[in-house]
Amino acid sequence: MNPSANDRGLKLDHVKISxxxxxxxxxxxxxxxxxxxxxxxPSGSGKSTLINAISxxxxxxxxxxxxxxxxxVNITRLPPERRRVGVLFQDPLLFPHLSVxxxxxxxxxxxxTGAARLMRANELLxxxxxxxxxxxxxxxxxxxxxxxxxxxxVIAAEPHALLLDEPFSKLDAQLRGSVRELVxxxxxxxxxxxxLVTHDEEDAKAAGGxxxxx
Amino acid sequence: MxxxxxxxxxxxxxxxxxxxxxxxxxxxxxxxxxxGATGFSVAxxxxxxxxxxxxxSVWLSFWIGPVTALISLALVALFTAxxxxxxxxxxxxxxxxxxxxxxxxxxxxxxxxxxxxSGFMLRLLSPELTGFSRPPDWLVVNDPAGIALLFGLxxxxxxFLFLVLIAALPQTDERYARVAxxxxxxxxxxxxxxxxxxxxxxxxxxxxxxxxxxxxxxxVAMILGPGTPPTLSVRILRWMSDPDLTMRMTAxxxxxxxxxxxxxxxxxxxxxEHAVARLGKMLALRGYxxxxxxxxxxxxxxxxxxxxxxxxxxxxxIALWSISGLWRFPDxxxxxxxxxxxxxxANQIVNVAGRAMLIGILASLIAVALVLACLENEYRxxxxxxxxxxxxxxxxxLVPQIAxxxxxxxxxxxxxxxGTIWAVTAAHLVFVMPYVYLLLADPWNAFDTRYLAAxxxxxxxxxxxxxxxxxxxxxxxxxxxxxxxxxISIAQYLPTLLIGAGRQPTITTEAVALASGGNRRLIxxxxxxxxxxxxxxxxxxxxxxxxxxxxxxxxxxxxxx
Numbered sequence: 001m002n003p004s005a006n007d008r009g010l011k012l013d014h015v016k017i018s019x020x021x022x023x024x025x026x027x028x029x030x031x032x033x034x035x036x037x038x039x040x041x042p043s044g045s046g047k048s049t050l051i052n053a054i055s056x057x058x059x060x061x062x063x064x065x066x067x068x069x070x071x072x073v074n075i076t077r078l079p080p081e082r083r084r085v086g087v088l089f090q091d092p093l094l095f096p097h098l099s100v101x102x103x104x105x106x107x108x109x110x111x112x113t114g115a116a117r118l119m120r121a122n123e124l125l126x127x128x129x130x131x132x133x134x135x136x137x138x139x140x141x142x143x144x145x146x147x148x149x150x151x152x153x154v155i156a157a158e159p160h161a162l163l164l165d166e167p168f169s170k171l172d173a174q175l176r177g178s179v180r181e182l183v184x185x186x187x188x189x190x191x192x193x194x195x196l197v198t199h200d201e202e203d204a205k206a207a208g209g210x211x212x213x214x
Numbered sequence: 215m216x217x218x219x220x221x222x223x224x225x226x227x228x229x230x231x232x233x234x235x236x237x238x239x240x241x242x243x244x245x246x247x248x249x250g251a252t253g254f255s256v257a258x259x260x261x262x263x264x265x266x267x268x269x270x271s272v273w274l275s276f277w278i279g280p281v282t283a284l285i286s287l288a289l290v291a292l293f294t295a296x297x298x299x300x301x302x303x304x305x306x307x308x309x310x311x312x313x314x315x316x317x318x319x320x321x322x323x324x325x326x327x328x329x330x331x332s333g334f335m336l337r338l339l340s341p342e343l344t345g346f347s348r349p350p351d352w353l354v355v356n357d358p359a360g361i362a363l364l365f366g367l368x369x370x371x372x373x374f375l376f377l378v379l380i381a382a383l384p385q386t387d388e389r390y391a392r393v394a395x396x397x398x399x400x401x402x403x404x405x406x407x408x409x410x411x412x413x414x415x416x417x418x419x420x421x422x423x424x425x426x427x428x429x430x431x432x433x434v435a436m437i438l439g440p441g442t443p444p445t446l447s448v449r450i451l452r453w454m455s456d457p458d459l460t461m462r463m464t465a466x467x468x469x470x471x472x473x474x475x476x477x478x479x480x481x482x483x484x485x486x487e488h489a490v491a492r493l494g495k496m497l498a499l500r501g502y503x504x505x506x507x508x509x510x511x512x513x514x515x516x517x518x519x520x521x522x523x524x525x526x527x528x529x530x531x532i533a534l535w536s537i538s539g540l541w542r543f544p545d546x547x548x549x550x551x552x553x554x555x556x557x558x559x560a561n562q563i564v565n566v567a568g569r570a571m572l573i574g575i576l577a578s579l580i581a582v583a584l585v586l587a588c589l590e591n592e593y594r595x596x597x598x599x600x601x602x603x604x605x606x607x608x609x610x611x612l613v614p615q616i617a618x619x620x621x622x623x624x625x626x627x628x629x630x631x632x633g634t635i636w637a638v639t640a641a642h643l644v645f646v647m648p649y650v651y652l653l654l655a656d657p658w659n660a661f662d663t664r665y666l667a668a669x670x671x672x673x674x675x676x677x678x679x680x681x682x683x684x685x686x687x688x689x690x691x692x693x694x695x696x697x698x699x700x701x702i703s704i705a706q707y708l709p710t711l712l713i714g715a716g717r718q719p720t721i722t723t724e725a726v727a728l729a730s731g732g733n734r735r736l737i738x739x740x741x742x743x744x745x746x747x748x749x750x751x752x753x754x755x756x757x758x759x760x761x762x763x764x765x766x767x768x769x770x771x772x773x774x775x
Contacts, residue, residue: 055667055671056670057667057670059596060596079670079675079676080667080670080671081670081671081672081673081674081675081676082673083671084673085671086671087667087668087671089664089667089668091664093662093664093665093668095665095668095669095683095687096687096766096768096769097686097687097689097763097766097769106669106672106674106682107672107673109673137765137766137767137768138768139766139767139768139773140767153672154671154672156672157671157672157673159671
């Protein structure tokens with residue numbers, strides 16, 4: 001039986017993050033599939049710390065209470081690789097020792113034959129008009145191309161939720177709009193719950209969901 | 215498994231040093247059932263003390279440590295103050311790297327060939343300028359005052375300290391020097407008073423290692439140092455190899471004295487450190503500006519570059535001697551070339567160089583694997599190395615080799631381990647590991663760990679991410695650390711000799727053994743092979759990432775995003 005509609009999506013149930021005695025942030029939210037929740041705030045307001053807590057990389061100096069569930073699975077204590085949470089970072093972080101295509105293949109879940117995986121990777125590249133670039137060194141791609149590869153690499157791993165950690169902030173103004181549109185189109189198509197962390201009003205508007213200011 | 219790595223590493227760094235020191239206490243006080251003596255007596259100390267020229271040896275070993283460190287550190291600091299950020303500075307780095315890779319013994323032989331009365335320098339000047347048609351009767355190499363030894367040590371430590379200092383520079387802000395200049399200080403004085411204090415705090419332990427090394431070095435002292443009386447360390451080695459077993463107890467007592475000498479030299483350095491800091495601060499605060507520093511800059515430039523040049527020239531000279539035929543004084547070049555020595559020694563060379571390579575590759579491989587395990591453990595458990603952990607890393611470099619290796623050989627003799635290639639490899643590991651760690655830690659910690667986060671979130675486990683992302687991306691520094699570890703192993707004379715119990719001859723023990731013979735063609739062959747082994751490994755390991763990552767721009771050296 002599928003989890004009831006009410007359980008699906010990313011639930012942050014009374015999540016509190018503190019460092020020593022100081023409380024950094026508290027949040028209680030339910031992001032349903034296809035919804036975008038935007039967190040806005042200046043640097044140092046604990047936005048990235050929340051991303052770390054949800055993806056499983058909270059440094060030991062922080063403490064996190066509350067429960068994080070994704071599609072009815074409690075992921076609060078799971079190791080990052082089993083959370084099925086995708087993260088787009090500020091930088092594309094394409095693995096520099098792998099080709100563009102190998103970066104995608106790395107992300108595809110195991111199973112399937114080699115040929116099927118190759119086809120799937122090429123499909124993803126074609127979806128962002130980069131089918132010609134598979135063999136290339138990621139360092140030779142333009143900034144916009146790298147951002148697109150980073151997006152399909154996250155998608156390739158078939159995440160159940162997507163966290164966006166200021167993913168557009170390092171792109172120049174012209175590119176930012178088109179990459180942003182691409183990302184939001186993709187997450188809506190895949191019906192993913194999305195948490196967007198940003199300090200850019202434009203990003204928040206484009207996301208179109210509810211906004212929490214820290 | 216990974217959690218055991220740091221304990222294993224600490225055991226390797228501390229265990230042999232402590233056990234080695236413990237095992238000489240008994241023999242030093244006359245209790246050595248192994249040599250047929252029981253009871254307690256201070257006779258070994260008395261015997262050492264009353265041997266002819268003992269105090270001269272002690273004094274020589276004491277002063278040469280701090281003086282070597284002082285001269286080489288001063289020149290390196292002045293050179294950096296004068297030329298940091300210039301093209302000459304980067305050029306100097308290129309020149310220094312091969313000198314660092316070169317074993318001490320080979321470098322010392324090369325210098326001896328240069329400066330000896332029958333050496334290349336006098337040949338160049340003779341007979342036209344000097345009038346000599348026979349080598350003069352000067353005691354330039356092996357002089358009783360130890361000047362040649364000091365010279366050899368300074369020349370070899372300059373490149374080492376230079377590299378250590380350069381590694382520390384990024385952690386300080388060189389803009390302070392500009393502020394100091396705007397405040398009216400001369401170029402050198404500005405850097406010394408604003409940047410150097412921070413840099414020195416970073417490189418203190420390597421400088422201490424230079425002090426300790428110079429007080430107790432054996433191979434360089436056998437090649438360039440005085441003969442009668444020799445340095446304390448050489449004297450101890452002679453007692454250790456004396457056929458009369460009771461002399462081993464004298465050696466043990468003298469080894470404890472050596473420990474005291476080295477610790478005193480370090481203490482003197484520590485006092486000097488504080489005195490210089492106070493004096494410098496006083497002069498700086500009184501507003502002295504020292505603007506006319508051109509002669510100082512020229513001196514620093516000439517002597518620092520000169521040091522590297524001399525070692526490399528010595529290497530060329532070694533090569534030439536190994537293939538020289540008739541080469542009479544004062545001819546600048548041999549009359550004919552002769553490969554006879556190479557032919558005659560070929561079998562023996564293959565044997566001893568092969569053993570040296572096997573030991574070097576094994577020791578360096580183990581060291582790299584263990585260091586990587588430690589670093590990964592630090593990363594996974596978010597551990598920061600404490601000051602004590604850093605000191606542990608330097609322990610084998612601060613305690614004189616001759617003091618603890620003798621005890622270690624006694625211990626392993628009791629266990630029946632001595633004289634095996636495994637024991638020699640284990641002893642090398644003690645000295646290889648600190649350098650491998652120091653060289654790998656910086657690139658490891660500078661790694662952008664978000665790559666690892668990205669890979670984990672693509673569903674890969676911690677171990678998988680280590681193997682498929684971090685290690686491949688860090689392949690170049692890992693291979694460089696391996697090559698350096700190999701070079702350190704090749705340079706080890708004393709561990710090979712003592713732990714190998716003479717049954718594991720390597721290119722290094724054979725080369726040093728030729729020092730007293732004075733057959734330059736033979737020395738040339740062995741010293742050249744010893745010098746070239748590290749270069750070969752450096753070249754091969756540099757080739758691997760170059761080929762593997764030829765189409766990966768972000769993995770080229772010097773790539774900036």
